[in-house]
Amino acid sequence: MKLDGTALTVFIVLFALVTILGFVAARWRRPASLDTLDEWGLGGRGFGGWVTWFLLGGDLYTAYTFIAVPGAMYAAGAVSGWFAVAYTIMVWPIVFVLMPRLWSVAHKHGYVTPADFVRGRFDSSGLALVVAFTGILALMPYIALQLVGIQSVLQVMGLGAGSSGFVKDLPLVIAFVLLAAYTYTSGLRAPAMIAFVKDALVYIVILVAVIYIPIRLGGYGHIFSAVNTHAHTLAAAAKAKHKPPPFSLIPGHAAYWSYATLALGSAMALFMYPHSVTGVLASGRRNTVRRNTAALPLYTLLLAFIALLGYMAIDSGIKTTNYRLVAPLLFRQMFPSWFAGVGYAAIAIGALVPAAIMSIAAANLFTRNIYREYFRRSASPKEQAQVAKLMSLVVKFGALAFVLGLNTQNAINLQLLGGVWILQTFPSIAIGLFTRWLHRWALIAGWAVAMVYGTVEAYQQSTPTVAHFASSVAKVPLLGQSAYLGLTALVLNLIIAIVGTLVLRVVHPTSAGVDQTSPEDYLVDREDEDAGPDVAVPNRALAG
Amino acid sequence: MAKTSSPVSRNAPLRFADAPWTYVLTAVMQGAALVALLWVPSYAKATPALGGFPFFYWYTLLWLLINAAMQFGAYQLLVARPRRRRARGARTGVAL
Numbered sequence: 188m189k190l191d192g193t194a195l196t197v198f199i200v201l202f203a204l205v206t207i208l209g210f211v212a213a214r215w216r217r218p219a220s221l222d223t224l225d226e227w228g229l230g231g232r233g234f235g236g237w238v239t240w241f242l243l244g245g246d247l248y249t250a251y252t253f254i255a256v257p258g259a260m261y262a263a264g265a266v267s268g269w270f271a272v273a274y275t276i277m278v279w280p281i282v283f284v285l286m287p288r289l290w291s292v293a294h295k296h297g298y299v300t301p302a303d304f305v306r307g308r309f310d311s312s313g314l315a316l317v318v319a320f321t322g323i324l325a326l327m328p329y330i331a332l333q334l335v336g337i338q339s340v341l342q343v344m345g346l347g348a349g350s351s352g353f354v355k356d357l358p359l360v361i362a363f364v365l366l367a368a369y370t371y372t373s374g375l376r377a378p379a380m381i382a383f384v385k386d387a388l389v390y391i392v393i394l395v396a397v398i399y400i401p402i403r404l405g406g407y408g409h410i411f412s413a414v415n416t417h418a419h420t421l422a423a424a425a426k427a428k429h430k431p432p433p434f435s436l437i438p439g440h441a442a443y444w445s446y447a448t449l450a451l452g453s454a455m456a457l458f459m460y461p462h463s464v465t466g467v468l469a470s471g472r473r474n475t476v477r478r479n480t481a482a483l484p485l486y487t488l489l490l491a492f493i494a495l496l497g498y499m500a501i502d503s504g505i506k507t508t509n510y511r512l513v514a515p516l517l518f519r520q521m522f523p524s525w526f527a528g529v530g531y532a533a534i535a536i537g538a539l540v541p542a543a544i545m546s547i548a549a550a551n552l553f554t555r556n557i558y559r560e561y562f563r564r565s566a567s568p569k570e571q572a573q574v575a576k577l578m579s580l581v582v583k584f585g586a587l588a589f590v591l592g593l594n595t596q597n598a599i600n601l602q603l604l605g606g607v608w609i610l611q612t613f614p615s616i617a618i619g620l621f622t623r624w625l626h627r628w629a630l631i632a633g634w635a636v637a638m639v640y641g642t643v644e645a646y647q648q649s650t651p652t653v654a655h656f657a658s659s660v661a662k663v664p665l666l667g668q669s670a671y672l673g674l675t676a677l678v679l680n681l682i683i684a685i686v687g688t689l690v691l692r693v694v695h696p697t698s699a700g701v702d703q704t705s706p707e708d709y710l711v712d713r714e715d716e717d718a719g720p721d722v723a724v725p726n727r728a729l730a731g
Numbered sequence: 732m733a734k735t736s737s738p739v740s741r742n743a744p745l746r747f748a749d750a751p752w753t754y755v756l757t758a759v760m761q762g763a764a765l766v767a768l769l770w771v772p773s774y775a776k777a778t779p780a781l782g783g784f785p786f787f788y789w790y791t792l793l794w795l796l797i798n799a800a801m802q803f804g805a806y807q808l809l810v811a812r813p814r815r816r817r818a819r820g821a822r823t824g825v826a827l
Contacts, residue, residue: 265787269787269788269791272791272792272795273768273791276768276791276794277764277765277768277769279764279798279799279802280761280762280764280765280798280801280802283761283802283805283806284761287744406783407782407783407784408780408782411783411784411785411788415777436777437775437776437785437787438771438775438787439775440772443772443775446771446775447768447771450768450769451769473744474744474806474810477809477810478806478810480806481802481803481806482799484795484796484798484799484802485799488795491791491792491795710744710746712744
């Protein structure tokens with residue numbers, strides 16, 4: 188693609204601004220030292236309502252939103268694209284119920300990761316290892332998706348065009364190294380601070396896009412009718428070849444189960460991800476997150492309109508078989524160069540923030556639940572912070588392997604694949620917040636079988652162009668309907684966990700371990716102040 | 732259920748036994764959007780359209796708004812209102 192000088196200049200200026208912010212963030216709220224996990228990995232555990240709103244938004248609305256969802260809408264329509272809107276609505280009730288309990292028990296016992304909690308609750312370092320391993324594994328394709336987002340933008344700007352090999356990937360590598368460097372020095376403070384810039388950019392770009400582009404195209408009515416025609420054309424072509432229609436404006440009978448399970452599975456998975464938990468635990472009070480669930484749907488509204496960018500691309504006649512380029516291509520076609528540059532920057536920075544938070548979360552998991560548990564029991568807080576910093580680098584390079592090894596065209600599948608894995612920790616974490624009736628060994632057995640089942644099934648999904656991992660929807664045994672693999676595997680997981688628990692209670696009744704938490708621990712709040720509702724903790728206020 | 736920390740913390744959460752009906756109500760409020768959106772056959776259709784949006788699309792967005800309102804309401808019922816009551820109780824010396 189042709190190099191666009193104006194757009195590139197705007198992009199570089201904004202990107203440089205954010206990079207400087209990332210390094211400056213180490214001084215934000217002036218901690219005495221960044222050499223502990225609480226400071227490096229949880230930003231001091233004192234974020235108030237506003238920062239938490241931005242941080243969770245930055246956490247959850249990622250390159251997934253800007254690259255994967257419009258791409259899926261463009262390629263396949265409602266079932267594999269619009270479900271993301273349903274899922275990001277359904278997630279808030281789930282957060283409302285689960286997260287305050289997790290916050291309280293983590294606050295009481297000093298847990299940093301979901302695996303810390305599982306270890307304390309079920310008295311099992313094995314189960315904690317399983318949760319930590321799954322968290323790190325599931326984050327890799329999710330971080331990879333962020334890299335794909337940055338890559339797409341660079342590609343549309345014309346960087347690296349014509350060259351090959353290392354030179355072609357050089358811009359991505361530079362962006363990546365900068366990200367790794369300030370995450371290393373500033374920890375969670377870097378993405379928390381950049382999240383403000385990111386959101387400002389995203390809101391400006393999206394507001395302009397959802398008003399300006401439809402006006403140019405003749406309104407939403409015109410867009411939807413163009414998509415309807417497009418769907419009929421594709422369906423007729425597919426019918427001639429005796430294939431199912433590849434695109435649906437409205438889910439048909441056969442897709443009800445897929446649509447519902449993709450939405451529900453993704454909603455249940457989202458807050459099992461370690462980086463989402465990081466965002467919750469970094470908040471200052473028990474109900475900060477709960478109060479936020481009324482305001483966070485604003486991000487969902489954004490997501491809905493961003494999803495429609497995929498339809499706008501269809502209406503404006505954009506033709507590509509590389510679906511991840513749909514949103515940047517639309518910007519290029521519709522916007523003047525300088526504003527397209529702002530749009531590209533919004534997408535790239537929107538990918539940096541979550542990539543940083545995710546790698547921090549994965550690093551916390553490794554340090555707390557693998558390094559300290561199995562290698563260095565006596566690791567000092569300073570040593571733990573150091574290991575976490577190094578691990579945040581390792582994880583990012585693991586993500587690179589996913590970018591190179593998997594098909595990135597159907598980018599939404601990267602996130603769904605992570606979901607297949609992370610959902611298998613739902614019984615230990617989410618159900619564990621309410622009861623420890625499930626036996627620790629049965630939980631491990633259920634997890635193991637579900638992980639193998641989910642991975643093998645996902646591996647076997649193919650399309651004419653992609654040999655493996657082409658889709659996350661598959662026929663459910665016995666049911667005869669297609670559904671999200673993650674949820675099918677979770678049902679299998681739960682059946683084994685329940686049956687296993689019943690058996691273990693009979694054959695080995697004393698093996699359940701000792702719960703380190705008490706029922707009251709799930710309800711505690713900060714007691715050190717009597718301030719108003721969920722504001723930042725005094726003298727740790729935002730401006731700090 | 733005697734908690735060691737006295738007086739009753741303003742931040743202590745409302746327990747089910749304190750206000751069962753509040754709990755039931757908030758549960759319904761939390762569950763509404765889940766049920767509505769999972770019941771795909773009820774809204775997988777094109778008409779009636781609104782502002783160019785097929786029914787399927789604007790109905791989903793309608794639930795986005797309803798759910799946001801439900802979240803706000805549930806927070807008020809379960810967290811904010813009990814806290815205000817306790818604050819009043821503390822000022823007037825009436826234990827709750």
